[in-house]
Amino acid sequence: MKTLYKKPESLNDIVTHYCPGCGHGIVHRLIAEVIDELNIREKTIGVAPVGCAVLAYNYFNFDVTEAAHGRAPAVATGIKRALPDNFVFSYQGDGDLAAIGTGEIIHAANRSENISVVFVNNTVYGMTGGQMAPTTLVGQKTLTSPGGRSSCTAGNPVKVCELLAPLEGVKYLYRGAVSSPSKINTVKKAIKQSFEIQLAGGGFSLVEILAQCPTYWGMTPCESVKHIETELVKTFPLGEIKKWKKE
Amino acid sequence: MKNKELVCGNIAFSEAAIRGGCRYYYGYPITPQNEVTSYMSSRMDEVGGVFLQAESEIASINMVFGAALTGARAMTSSSSPGISLMQEGISYLAACELPAVIANVMRGGPGLGNIAPAQSDYFQAVKGGGHGDYRLIVYAPSTVQEVVDYTYKSFSVAEKYRMQVMILMDGLLGQMMEPVVFPEMVEFKGIKSDWSITGCKGRAPRLVRSLFLGRGVLEDHNKKLQEKYKKAEETELKYETYKTEDAEVLLTSFGICARFCRKAVDLLREKGVAAGLFRPVTLWPFPGDKLFKVAENVKKIVCVEMNAGQMVEDVRLSVSNPEKVSFFGRTGGGIPSVSKIVEFAK
Amino acid sequence: MEERIVISGFGGQGIIALGKFIALTAMNSDKHVTYLPSYGAEVRGGTANCQIIISDEEIASPCIEDMDILIAMNQPSFDRFCGNVVTGGLIVVNTSLAAAKPGAVNIPATEIAVSLGEKKIANVVALGALLAREEFLSVKDIKDALPVVLKGRCEKILRLNVQALNAGLRNSE
Incomplete structure (x- = not known):
């Protein structure tokens, strides 16, 4: 019998804590598949964030640590500098990476640390109960922007890829979404590209993934998938933001 | 008398750390310990180690966290305001039981204070400047030779208990020069441990974390920490x-x-x-x-x-x-x- | 024996360098020694000073309240520290930049240095003048230490330092 589908070895066989319809589980699986395909599980070290994905370490079947809120790029830097032959990636959400950890991500990127960053952007703080994120859309209602985000008082959504793109140290940037099978396949390719860049000693790369949060968007899973494709992409256009040029 | 060198306290602990096997130094410039970053930047090159001028003390301590995770000997140093910024990271190091050495060359505070020598971070160092039930082993050397001796041994003490050691000095000790004798260079090959994160080749995956959800899990973890603190209290006392x-x-x-x-x-x-x-x-x-x-x-x-x-x-x-x-x-x-x-x- | 020495002057007059040199010579002469510089913003554009204690015994405090020797390379330094020199203590005054003082070792160190072709060497001229009055470290040890401190520098610099030291030894009142 031909196997069409199986659990990646890099993923543990346990039920996740994520809400129904959440995008994190898909992203976990993509990472695990890519690690399996590249055959690097035994030399992979993951750095988990603080936020909804704080328990990511439970789901991956390789060495993982957990950083303080926003500090994952600094922790990854410390690991990678000590173990340059290992594969090191950080997994971060929008609060972790684009609010409290802004300093760490910009400087790790600027130094072109040879690490990969998987950045999950769902425009809201899930773990703490649905507060505004730096990436929350203008007009989006959250616990701390009950009338909808106002750009006058809260600024506009932070576009991380566009922010990092001008830095010379940044070698590859891609923004994708996990809102449809075809988009999921494209994101997987981007993750693989990012990981391969690190394995080739290419330097810093980041893949931003727009992910659905039905719970704090107040939508059904189907509605939230549609919301990414109709609304999020207007603020966060999909595609390759910075192309990898082999040096 | 022959091997004596005339050095200031800042250079003393930098070189002593290197002699003690430290190959990872992460730091951010601050007076009165600026000699450290410049010394480490060239000295780490000579010994094949890593020096990185971080974007902040917050990043420095987290880079130390990353290096310590792998079983390497890592340190950072700063002066009072910078050490305040590191408290978050120190609390995480304590929770994750990662051995690390932190030097504080104290200056006047609170706030930006001044750059004159002070001892006003005693509470912060001794009572736990970060959150949670944890302790640091705190050495307070009073001569430049003691700065050398305690920094040198601090790495093995940190590893023995999987604790963080703070070398608590002040601007005077950091800046003053005295003749010292440096000890031999330690040949340190990295900790062989059942906890360090190195990639799971040939073993089960490992996890180093400080989040302990579930009923009683954190309490058990804290009890374990307290037990080792008690052991350190009994054996590491110096006066x-x-x-x-x-x-x-x-x-x-x-x-x-x-x-x-x-x-x-x-x-x-x-x-x-x-x-x-x-x-x-x-x-x-x-x-x-x-x-x-x-x-x-x-x-x-x-x-x-x-x-x-x-x-x-x-x-x-x-x-x-x-x-x-x-x-x-x-x-x-x-x-x-x-x-x-x-x-x-x- | 314990000698407490304060050297003070403008930044750029080689105050710190002279202090380190004296401390190093003392160490090489098997003495106990502490050296303490002023540091930070204070030394930029303003006055720099350093404190050296040389002793046959272990030194407790490295801080000097009253000094045995003051080397004042300019007037503000003299004004600031002269009151803390113990009775029977010694003051070296760089009369190129400060008023001569009766009983002190008065030497136009900067002018002598300029005549030797290097203004920066005034510090060593002052040291020579001090040693001529009181040999708190032996002139031989000082001369032996010069090549050690200047290791890696060109031959000309070493020669200049020896000339400056000799000029100070000859010219002190």
Whole structure:
């Protein structure tokens, strides 16, 4: 019998804590598949964030640590500098990476640390109960922007890829979404590209993934998938933001 | 006498760390310990280590966290305001039981304060500047040679307990030069452990974390931490006494300030006052039991510090006669003069 | 024996360098020694000073309240520290930049240095003048230490330092 589908070895066989319809589980699986395909599980070290994905370490079947809120790029830097032959990636959400950890991500990127960053952007703080994120859309209602985000008082959504793109140290940037099978396949390719860049000693790369949060968007899973494709992409256009040029 | 080198405290702990096997230094410039970053940047190159000037002290301590995870000997250093920024990271290191060494060359505070020598971070170092139930082993050297000796041994002590060691100095000790003898270079190949994160080849995956959800899990973890702190408390205690055998006036002081007091003891004895000095070398663990015994028959205890009175609280807690304890100190970067100490104590 | 020395002057007059040199010579002569510089913003554009204690015994406090020797390379330094020199202590005054003082070792160190072709060497001229009055470290030890401190520098610099030291030894009042 031909196997069409199986659990990646890099993923543990346990039920996740994520809400129904959440995008994190898909992203976990993509990472695990890519690690399996590249055959690097035994030399992979993951750095988990603080936020909804704080328990990511439970789901991956390789060495993982957990950083303080926003500090994952600094922790990854410390690991990678000590173990340059290992594969090191950080997994971060929008609060972790684009609010409290802004300093760490910009400087790790600027130094072109040879690490990969998987950045999950769902425009809201899930773990703490649905507060505004730096990436929350203008007009989006959250616990701390009950009338909808106002750009006058809260600024506009932070576009991380566009922010990092001008830095010379940044070698590859891609923004994708996990809102449809075809988009999921494209994101997987981007993750693989990012990981391969690190394995080739290419330097810093980041893949931003727009992910659905039905719970704090107040939508059904189907509605939230549609919301990414109709609304999020207007603020966060999909595609390759910075192309990898082999040096 | 041949191998003596004349170095300042800042260079002393930098080189001692390297001799002690430290190959990862992450830091951010701050006065009065700027000699460290410049020295490490070239010295780490020579020994094949890593120096990185981080974007902040927050990043520095987290880079140390990353290096320590892999079983390497890593350190950072700063001065008071920078150490405040590191408290989050120190709490995580403590929770994750990662061995690390942190040097604080204290300056005047609070706030930006000034760059003059001070000892006003005693509370922060000894009582836990970050959140949670944790302890640091805190060494307070008082000579540049002691700076070398305690920094050198701090890495193995940190590994023995999987704790964080703080070398607590001040601007004076960081800047002053004295002849020192450096110990031999340690050939350190990395910790072989059952906890370090190195990639799971040939073994089950490992996890290092500080989040302990679930009923009682964190309490159990904390109990485990407390047990090892207790062990460290029993074995790592260090203190020094000077002319205490017949002392009627007992000075207590730590770090550089204890040297002023040592001079004051000599001058007091010249004036016919039977003075002595008790100097804790480890501020945590605090040598309270030893102090209790030394202080039992004295008439007067004077705690001298370069702050508004911090260690004096531990001195009062340790002795049977707290009403005999008085405090003399200067704050905001002021240095207590020997003559003023003598005047106060006689 | 314990000598407490304060050297003070403008930033750029080689105050710190001279202090380190004296401390190093003392160490090489098997003495106990502490050296303490002023540091930070204070030394930029303003006055720099350093404190050296040389002793046969272990040194308790590295801080100097009253000094045995003051080397004042300019007037503000003299004004600031002269009151802290012990009775019977010694003051070296760089009379190129400060008023001569009766009883002190008065030497136009900067002018002599300029005549040697290097203004920066005034510090070593002052040291020579001090040693001529009181040999708190032996002149031989000082001369032996010069090549050690200047290791890696060109021959000309070493020669200049020896000339400056000799000029100070000859010219002190």
